Amino acid sequence: MKPSAPLGMAALTLLGALCVSACAKPSMAPSTNNPAPVWSAVVEDHLQIYAEQGLPEVRADDRDDFLEAMELAEGSDQMAGRFRSRLEDADPLLLTAALLAVVEDLTAESVDKTRAYAWLRARGDAAMLPRLTLRLKYEKDWLANVDLALALLKYGSGAGLDAIHNILSAQNSANQEAVDLARFRAMQALAFLPPSSAWQASDDFDRNWQRLLEVQAYWLKFRQLPDVEPVAASDAQRAELWRMMTRLRSQPLRPVDDARFVYTRLPNWVFEPLQQTIFDENRYVREHALQTLAWIGYPVGLWAQQQNANLAVTYGAALDSPDLRPRVMEAMGASGLSSMQDLLLPWLRTGNLEEITAAADALLRCADERVNAELTALLQSQTPLSPEARYSLRLLSAPAETMGAVVMPPGLDPSEAARRVQWWHERAQKP
Amino acid sequence: MHLKAVFSGAIAVTGLVVLVWVLKPPSHAEPLRLLSSNQCLECHAGVAAEWQQSHHQFAFENPEVRKLSNDFANQECIACHAPRPVLSFQPGERVLARQSERALGVDCLTCHAHPEGGVGTKNPSAKLDAPCRPRYSARMASVEHCAACHNQHKTVEQWRAAPAALQNNGCIDCHMPTNFRQGGRQGRNHAFPASHDLAALQSAVEMKVGRNAEGAWVSVYNHGAGHNFPTDERSRAADLQVRWAGADGSWGTWLAVHRFRDPYRDETDLVNTQLPAGATEQFILPLADGMENSDTQTAEVRLLYRTNPYMPDDEAQELVRLVLQS
Known part of the structure; x- marks a missing residue:
């Protein structure tokens, strides 16, 4: 029997090999060789760091006291003066927290809200910026919006200027008296725009209006105000910012949407915390932080250039996570930085349908002409492309003068096509 | 001896091949690379x-x-x-x-x-x-x-x-x-019958009408939906309406009885009036202008379902209509 042993061994080896081959799972997606990034408790750690900072919890009694004081402070007699002093001498953080609690209360009387906005504008602490920015989403009252915009402007945010713009552009309405009053207040508000060497506040509405447009455009591009020395965020502001980050974990979407609304409207000091947050241990926090950076778009790229921040390193590290990859690519493309294209191009060749689509969309927003040869080759190859990817690549590789003639692939939703055409047009603003 | 060994080896290999064949997952068709x-x-x-x-x-x-x-x-x-x-x-x-x-x-x-x-x-x-x-x-x-x-x-x-x-x-x-x-x-069924499907909607609720000491009434019982009626989007609304027959037999206009709906967040003057699963609610029918009591007149009651609260009556789905004789 001895000579049969090697044959038996060979047969067993063969059996093992065949079993391994037979039981192996079909691979459906390519993967990177790099290890997945390490996630950590980014949000929790920052909540600990800033635990003693930020706005305090407000008791109902405190809130009611301030409400009463605001009402009694409105007269011109001595007693009114005493209540004004009481409000002015109050702890700024406590006063701010109490007034925010009033304006955030859906059931509060509108007269109380109006007073609270006016006092926030006059005495609110900078820590109010995140929560006050959220009021832009929900506050419908025009007069309140004027105070809201000015309170934000005071701390370096132009997020409320749209409201001023809209009030001044409003058509006549059934409630003309209210419209006229709001317009009057909005016109007065223009005097608080940051002055420049070419503009000082005056009674010349046309010049003031032009300055509003300039400031709005600058704000949209850089997320900071022109002709103003940028002010670093205070610890109290950062505390409020990180507290709001916890909303990104939420399963119901409204808290998530609220936080994203705020982060897309805060000054550019929010970009760094958002980039830290893309490595948080919570999948939803990572996703939504990246999505927010993508929604902000080119201002992030411009900021990175100003700060010499290497976004390719930050995003490149996150790109090694398969779950997160399409969202990382979206943020990379939205930055508009052509330095991202070398990280994106390989995914056009080796990615799955989602990754190819994300890479194509991102390239449409950030790539320069160096990618053209590769795109043309890809479009002529048999690589399966989604309608979205195909359209993005066609737009990107088409000469500018023929852009209008780029054919929409079948199966592409018209709104998705429109989104990509808009990205193509926005390329003119690329950093 | 040598031949015997070869023969044994051959049997062993054949046996192993058969074993592998049995163990191997069937692969009659190549696996698809699922893309779309x-x-x-x-x-x-x-x-x-x-x-x-x-x-x-x-x-x-x-x-x-x-x-x-x-x-x-x-x-x-x-x-x-x-x-x-x-x-x-x-x-x-x-x-x-x-x-x-x-x-x-x-x-x-x-x-x-x-x-x-x-x-x-x-x-x-x-x-x-x-x-x-x-x-x-x-x-x-x-x-x-x-x-x-x-x-x-x-x-x-x-x-x-x-x-x-x-x-x-x-x-x-x-x-x-x-x-x-x-x-x-x-x-x-992958058509997922739900709020756009009349039969599915009708299977959720039961409506009854009657009279008691307080007047004519209508009740709605959510016996079929395992969730509130209506559910999902806050824009969904179900409206109970009544109309009364005049002395000449002609119908008056439809009057609102009750709306089942979860209001939008900023509709702070409204409360959630969805009908929970298993719950019944009864409402006294409002009288038309000039009517003194409901006993002497015939009423028609209907339940309309709207996919948005501003949808006109003629676009809403009528789930049920009952007549309450005088």
């Missing part, structure tokens, strides 16, 4: 035809959704209207938006794509060698699978709060009833 739900249509035309009729198929292009989401400028809405595969999330977790083929809405891969490859199925006897390589997943039939999207407006929470008898039905029992496709094959 369009690949599913070839083998599953019957299911696809049902899905084509569904609001899942319509999820991304539905003009009503476009209007409410500001044409998806509210991008957070995309997550449930063009989601990534649900099985790549933990049970019950909210889904996130996908990048590609959004026009397909809530498509085959949304519910079936398995993170380890192939597709998930709740059918334990599925043909494992099919090109899409089905694999059993208990989650496929679970409420948690649907919760990934359908709890955004609290429908699953409402179901969890429902009486035990109604909780015996999971989502698929009502929204994916068993049906028979061509060739007698049995399966679950």
